[in-house]
Amino acid sequence: MNFRRAESTDERLALEIKGVSKQYGRFPALKDVSLQAKDKEFLALLGPSGSGKTTLLRVLAGLEEPDAGEVRFGGEDFLALPVRLRKVGMVFQHYALFRHMTVAQNIAFGLTVRRRSEKPSKSEIGDRVADLLSLVQLEGLEKRFPSQLSGGQRQRVALARALAIEPKMLLLDEPFGALDAQVRRELRRWLRELHDKAGVTTVFVTHDQEEALDLADRVAILKDGQLIQLGTPNEVYEHPATPFVFDFLGAACRMPGVVDGSRLLVADWESEAPKGAPQGPVDVFFRPDEVAFAPLDGAGLAAEVRGVTQRGPDVRIDCLIEGQTVELQAHGPTLPPGVATGLPVRIKPLRPQVYAAG
């Protein structure tokens, strides 16, 4: 295999994006986005549709020109380079395979279009295609046409085609978007292994938080063209910077509250306010599975259990808190003690996040 061996992730910066803005007519797609990726890092751009994540990826590839800002890769001014000289391997959402070419021809494309002086010989190209086919586990399919492949196979051909040019950076646009859940999970693991093996800085776009948290070294969360938070999956999940991030990264319960000094008051439950919490009226967020069911006389939010539903390994507990129906989650199969339909309980959020009321 001709891939550079992956050493431990280098601290050296590979990709630097500074103040990139892009406007489509009057619609701002990117607003002053700055972020960096380290060499060989696996970076996820996560956001809902319309958040600008795909636009940012296309700016990196050179398929869109930003109105303002700077993109550098390995210190080199990337914006000055046309698409074809950037040597980025891009995998498109719908794979964009050349349908009139066989799998082998598709993978070899990036090599066959090289200038004569840089073009590998026929046999070298053949070897490289064979290497890549085995890397993406598609040996024996080189003579097939894309239309004769399944979605997952096409995806891997697209990946092999992108890797064939030994890209400086791999860009993936919703790489699993068109696949069913089972194939998705399998390919996800495999993609991470492939990344580690190939040792290429990878940026991938997704709207699936689970995918981003599972796969990436760091996650950049975008909303309305702005970068909201950048951090490791753990950081962003444990300390979401805004209510939006909290909400976007998983199920959320929301209660109004007040921070007074170091105390947090939510309805009749008083606890210590988290560090750095803003003073005054706040919104309190917690995950529906990060709660403790406290004894009736203990501390916690007074609630009434409205319904209990078994959902595979989990139990969904619908509670009425302060006139608001909240769906909580507990790990089954047995119910937490004292929980049954119609009974009053007290609920203690274990790790509430507090944001100034907006």
Add this chain to the structure above:
Amino acid sequence: MTDFVASPPVIRPGGTVRPRPRRWKEHSILPGFGLSLGVTLIYLGLIVLLPLGVLAMRPWEIGLDGIVRTLTDARVAAALKITFGISFLAALTNGPLGLLIAWTLTRYEFPGRRIMDALVDLPFALPTAVAGIALTTLYAPTGPLGALAAKIGIKTAYSPLGIFIALVFIGLPFVVRSIQPVLQDLDRGVEEAAQTLGATDLQRIAYVVIPALGPAILSGISLAFARAVGEYGSVIFIAGNMPMKTEIAPLLIVIKLEQYDYAGAAAIGVAMVAISFGALIGMNILQMALARRGRT
């Protein structure tokens, strides 16, 4: 889609396995096959086959050697050669030109694009005689372009070049209109993929765009060719109609009709139909082969 599907083998009482005969029609889930096929057959028969059949009956009045004599007549042979040869050249010329026009109209946004788009259809809409008169006025030795060409020693009107110009004119819309919708629907992602892989603009067009457009280009060319072969109105004005040099086969048919040589006219007609049909089938086969690549 699959007309021929092997059915599971039937096990005979004797124990030998014999393949079940292939059914020629897989039952479609879509209702109305019988009715729609029936209407199609009747309509095609009535509109296309019946007149052609009558045409094929007609020449036999003069006997086989009469037909052979008519078709081997030097003037007829020359006319057929001129008609098919120049039609083919004109259709081929329209291929790349039509591609370029379709490309310009679909890929770029510029003022007047819609008007240009409408202009493409004009050769369709114009009575062909009007086109012929217009072209002749322009290209005649006294006309503005004809005089210019004459200065550098090129004879435009009243020469094979004149026929060629007329046939290019009437064939252009077929090519443009065949390519345009396909080009419009072409996945931009595929071209972008080629770019990210390092293809230059020319490589992208040569290896990605044109192969995808191949069937459409070919279909446009064959339509333009078919139209050119039958073209009469616009050509007779500009051609000069000199026997052996610039006389087209359709004109010769009219001449024979005027001489009450119906059988002779029909003989030329049958020959034209046969050649056209052969050429169109050939192009269709090529087109299918192109379209099938990677689409099974």
